[in-house]
Amino acid sequence: MEQDIQLQVKPGFIKKYQNGFPLIEKAALVNPDVLKKEGVIVHLVDTHRAFLAKGYYGRQNKGYGWVLSQKQSETIDAAFFARKIQKALQLRQQFYHHPETTAFRVFNGEGDGIGGLTIDYFDGFYLLQWYSEGIYTFKEAVIQALKNAVDYRGIYEKKRFDSKGKYIDDDDFVTGERGEFPIVVKENGVKLAVHLNEGAMVGVFLDQRNVRQRIMTHYAKGKTVLNMFSYTGAFSIFAACGGALKTTSVDVANRSRPKTTENFHLNGIDEAQHDIIVEDVFQYFKYARKKQLSFDMVVVDPPSFAKTKKHTFSVGKDYKDLMKDTIALTKPDGTIVASTNYSALSMQKFKGIIAQAFRELNLNYQLLEVHTVPEDFRTIASFPEGNYLKVLFIKKLDK
Incomplete structure (x- = not known):
């Protein structure tokens, strides 16, 4: 997965990235024209070409991609995604054991270290949402990491991007068993209907x-x-x-x-x-x-x-x-x-x-x-x- 495309950060933005800012903003870049294919790994560097962070190129309404690591030696590969997903799941263990709530978020984009990706849980079914073509290029690694980490009935996805940043409407089923909809989830004891097969909006x-x-x-x-x-x-x-x-x-x-x-x-x-x-x-x-x-x-x-x-x-x-x-x-x-x-x-x-x-x-x-x-x-x-x-x-x- 690794490639070495350098993106030079303008002086006024260097401190933000040193402090952990995760969004790769177009306005922060000296040479955004080097970006061609979404999904490529990029290295952010300062005016002296010193390393700041690494991430991926993926356009969405918020920017040109997301920082994935501030460690120059960290490789962005299948093991990287597995570590991030495993850590996120560990942080949500209490939700899995809540008898009155069976729907919650298990991975929240940049909050869990991978901007542009969210994963929600609906009573045994998982829903991945991809917010750029760039993050979608890592689909195989992400889905395999999720499959290895959880017991699941089925996995669905939503592609929240196209050339105009809209939802791509095609078959949302990924693997496992297809759900019989509605899936009835509980939230603090109240029942709600969820439809993972009806476009971008699932019901809650x-x-x-x-x-x-x-x-x-x-x-x-x-x-x-x-x-x-x-x-x-x-x-x-x-x-x-x-x-x-x-x-x-x-x-x-x-x-x-x-x-x-x-x-x-x-x-x-x-x-x-x-x-x-x-x-x-x-x-x-x-x-x-x-x-x-x-x-x-x-x-x-x-x-x-x-x-x-x-x-x-x-x-x-x-x-x-x-x-x-x-x-x-x-x-x-x-x-x-x-x-x-x-x-x-x-x-x-x-x-x-x-x-x-x-x-x-x-x-x-x-x-x-x-x-x-x-x-x-x-x-x-x-x-x-x-x-x-x-x-x-x-x-x-x-x-």
Whole structure:
């Protein structure tokens, strides 16, 4: 696997790589034009050609590849990938022994030493996600390392790249047995349907596990809950399992209705007692205001970017207005769960957006809880962008 292509790092970036920064940024490179074939091993060097780190070339939206080692003598081969995967699995052993949770992340990209690769566990099935053509060139070594390290029923993969950085839709099955879908997993005792064979989205975002648990155990009982951008209704399911009087799930995707219904049925909940609405979220905001609807709790977890027939949404530009709409539908002393996975937005700026929204409405609030990625989504201090999830529990004050 080893080759010796040298990438010279600009003076202003040298200290970052010496301190363990893992992302190979185009802006940091003096000679990015030497990069031709993705998957090649590269050596980062300073202005005097002294070694800084080694990694691989693989384009994704974040950069030109990832650092794999700061040791010049370390060889990037099958044994390297085996060591990284084995260590990651050892760090997650407690999750394998949790009787009420059977879905979690076992390998989290640069947090476990290999940027561009994640591996998730779903009750005996493993899902690998490849985020660049570069990391995909190491597929054989990675899959063999995983097969040697775990007992598995089946292994699936998602290729989250093409020439435009999109998901490549082909047969996702790799080896073992093909799953009978849905695979029913448990998360803190709640059942969720997982489909590893239906494109990029499998049915649940594992990084919100702690948030869902808090909603169920501390906030939902006796409450009316509005779940915006509801996807497969997971927040609604947990609220209902926590004793919510009623949930309302809103998402523009047609699949959201059958997927949410499926999750209600798995948990023995009559979906007829809850509302599942297939509609543009922004149109629903207008409808709800017109009808003077309000809710004890509103969960708002939009994608970083979204486009419908009438709206284009960007977290960076539009979250403040989204929050103002959310505040308007929240009862006094009610709870807002505001979430974003937009990595370019810091927690400090996110809190600032929330504060500005309340300020412009001349209303006050209390910050109740702050959540980021859970323990299985390992991060490293030298790459704070890896801790991308930001979730705030907010109380809308009556006065």
